[in-house]
Amino acid sequence: MKDQTTTTPSTLTPTYETSSPQEGQQRETVIRFQLENEVTHPAELMKSDLVASASANLPGGEIDLAKMECGGGSNKLGQLYFKVRHNVEKSTLNITVVRCQGLPARDSNIGSSDPYVKLQLLPDKHHKVKTRVLRRTLNPVYDEDFTFYGIGENQLQSLTLHFVVLCFDRYSRDDVIGEVLLPVNEALEEMTDSVDSNNTADNGNHSGALLFRDIAPRSHKMRTHGRGELLVSLCYQPQASRLTAVVLKARNIPRMDMTGLADPYVKIYLVHNGQRVAKKKTHVKKRTLNPVFNESFVFDLPASATSLDNISLEFLVLDWDRVTKNEVIGRLELGGAKTIGTALHHWNEVLNSPRRQIAEWHKLKD
Numbered sequence: 001m002k003d004q005t006t007t008t009p010s011t012l013t014p015t016y017e018t019s020s021p022q023e024g025q026q027r028e029t030v031i032r033f034q035l036e037n038e039v040t041h042p043a044e045l046m047k048s049d050l051v052a053s054a055s056a057n058l059p060g061g062e063i064d065l066a067k068m069e070c071g072g073g074s075n076k077l078g079q080l081y082f083k084v085r086h087n088v089e090k091s092t093l094n095i096t097v098v099r100c101q102g103l104p105a106r107d108s109n110i111g112s113s114d115p116y117v118k119l120q121l122l123p124d125k126h127h128k129v130k131t132r133v134l135r136r137t138l139n140p141v142y143d144e145d146f147t148f149y150g151i152g153e154n155q156l157q158s159l160t161l162h163f164v165v166l167c168f169d170r171y172s173r174d175d176v177i178g179e180v181l182l183p184v185n186e187a188l189e190e191m192t193d194s195v196d197s198n199n200t201a202d203n204g205n206h207s208g209a210l211l212f213r214d215i216a217p218r219s220h221k222m223r224t225h226g227r228g229e230l231l232v233s234l235c236y237q238p239q240a241s242r243l244t245a246v247v248l249k250a251r252n253i254p255r256m257d258m259t260g261l262a263d264p265y266v267k268i269y270l271v272h273n274g275q276r277v278a279k280k281k282t283h284v285k286k287r288t289l290n291p292v293f294n295e296s297f298v299f300d301l302p303a304s305a306t307s308l309d310n311i312s313l314e315f316l317v318l319d320w321d322r323v324t325k326n327e328v329i330g331r332l333e334l335g336g337a338k339t340i341g342t343a344l345h346h347w348n349e350v351l352n353s354p355r356r357q358i359a360e361w362h363k364l365k366d
C-alpha cells in the first residue's frame with residue numbers, strides 16, 4: 001500500500017491514525033489537523049474550477065443495478081458516490097468514498113482499470129488521503145472513511161471537497177481519470193435534503209444518504225485557461241551534427257496546485273525515427289506560473305542522422321508535486337511530420353539558418 005501520510009506544512013498540525021483494513025470491514029483513516037490559516041480565494045477557486053455536474057440524488061444508499069451494468073449513464077468517465085457528514089460537537093468532517101461506477105477502461109489489454117480515489121480539502125492541498133487500489137474493475141467499491149478533525153462550523157463554507165479518480169500504473173505515471181469538485185456546504189445540504197426526501201432521518205444520522213457526481217475531465221481547467229506557453233531557442237550545427245535547445249521560460253501555466261500556483265519543469269526528448277533517443281530536464285521552478293529557466297541542452301544527433309529529416313524535439317512541461325506523481329501540464333513538438341503552426345515555422349527557421357540561435361514562443365498542447 002502506498003504511503004498514507006503527507007508532508008506537514010508549517011501552518012497545519014496534523015496527525016494521522018490509520019487502522020488496517022480487515023476482511024469485511026471498512027478501513028478508516030483518521031486525519032487530525034487544525035486549520036490556522038484563513039482561505040485565500042475560495043470564491044475565485046469556485047468560479048473557475050468548480051465543475052457543474054449532474055446533481056440528482058439517488059435514493060438513500062440504493063444502487064441502481066440496471067444503470068450500473070450499462071456503465072452508469074451518459075458520462076463516459078463514470079460517477080463517484082460518496083457521503084459527507086459534519087459533527088458540530090467534535091468538529092469533525094467525515095467523508096466516505098463509497099464507490100465509483102462506469103469508469104473508463106484504461107488498460108485496453110484487459111478492458112479494465114486499477115482505480116483509486118484521492119481526496120483533499122481545498123484550499124489547503126497538503127492533506128491528501130487516498131483509498132486503496134482495487135484491481136481490474138470499472139465499478140470499484142471502496143467504502144472507506146476519512147475523518148478530518150478540527151473543522152468547526154464556521155470553516156465549512158470555505159472548504160471544498162476535491163476528489164481525483166486515478167488509475168494505478170505499476171510502470172509509469174498513474175493516469176488521472178477525472179475529478180469531482182464540490183463545496184463542503186453544498187454537499188452537506190444535499191445530504192440533509194436527501195435524508196429528508198427519503199424520510200430516513202434518524203436524529204441526524206445521515207448514514208442512509210448517498211451523493212453522487214459525474215466525474216469530470218481533469219483537463220477542465222486547462223481547456224478553459226489553456227496550458228500556457230513555452231519560449232525555446234534552437235540552434236542546429238550541421239558540421240558538429242548537434243542540436244542545442246535552450247529552455248528560456250514559460251508563461252500562463254495553469255494553476256495545477258489549486259493553491260493558485262504550480263511547480264513547473266521541462267523534460268526534453270530527442271526523437272529519432274519516432275524513438276526517444278535522449279532525455280534532459282530543467283530544474284523545478286517552485287510556486288510560479290511564469291517560470292524562468294534559462295537552461296541550455298546540447299543534443300548530439302545519432303550517427304545515422306545526416307540531417308534533421310527524421311529528428312524532432314519533444315518538450316514536456318510538468319508540475320512537480322511533493323505528494324503525488326508529477327503531472328504533465330502540456331507538450332510541444334518541434335520537427336517531425338505532424339508539426340504545424342508556430343512549431344513548423346520555428347523548425348523551418350532553424351533548418352534554414354544553421355549555427356544561429358532562434359527563439360520562439362509556442363502554445364503548449366495536450
Ligand SMILES: [Ca+2]
Pocket residue numbers: 256257262263319320321322
Ligand atoms: Ca505542484
